[in-house]
Amino acid sequence: MYRIGQLAELANVSRRTIDYYTQLGMLNYEKTGSRYRYYTEDALNRLQMINRYKEQNMPLNEIKKRLQVWKQTTVDSEQVLLMVDKLSADLKELENELMELKPLLNQLDEQQVSFAVKQLSVRSSSLLSIIAMLA
Incomplete structure (x- = not known):
């Protein structure tokens, strides 16, 4: 005060x-x-x-x-925290899936790896932009 x-x-x-x-x-x-x-x-x-x-x-x-x-304009802080918790759990699950995918990537040829990296780069840069805006 x-x-x-x-x-x-x-x-x-x-x-x-x-x-x-x-x-x-x-x-x-x-x-x-x-x-x-x-x-x-x-x-x-x-x-x-x-x-x-x-x-x-x-x-x-x-x-x-x-x-x-x-x-x-009111914000339900409890609802926001629940959404953040869910997003955090989703990101952890995605991280686990990517770790499982790592050995499979070693079996791809160069062209397949290049294509996969390109696909991931586009999507991850979009995700990083969204996270930056929220922070």
Whole structure:
């Protein structure tokens, strides 16, 4: 939790900017027993997004719409973890299959090996691109 001054410093914006975005409903805060407003990590992430959008000369009303869409989009982290576990198991199975295939590759002639390598290269480069995008 950050007080407004801490948040302003971390996001490299003024307190007045944070006040303005809060009034527009782009940032939320929590009040405790004291009279201070406290902002969460989410507010810092939102400020960083706002700054990126502003660098693209996007108007504030468009930024606000995008933030609302972002807020409405929820991710079921348990479902994501299950999918990652399944993918990890699938990759382990594929690795085992490739190890079983290795002795068979030694029995192929040069033309057959060249064809197999070409097929694997195309598919593996696609897979590596997808993994890179996800990371």
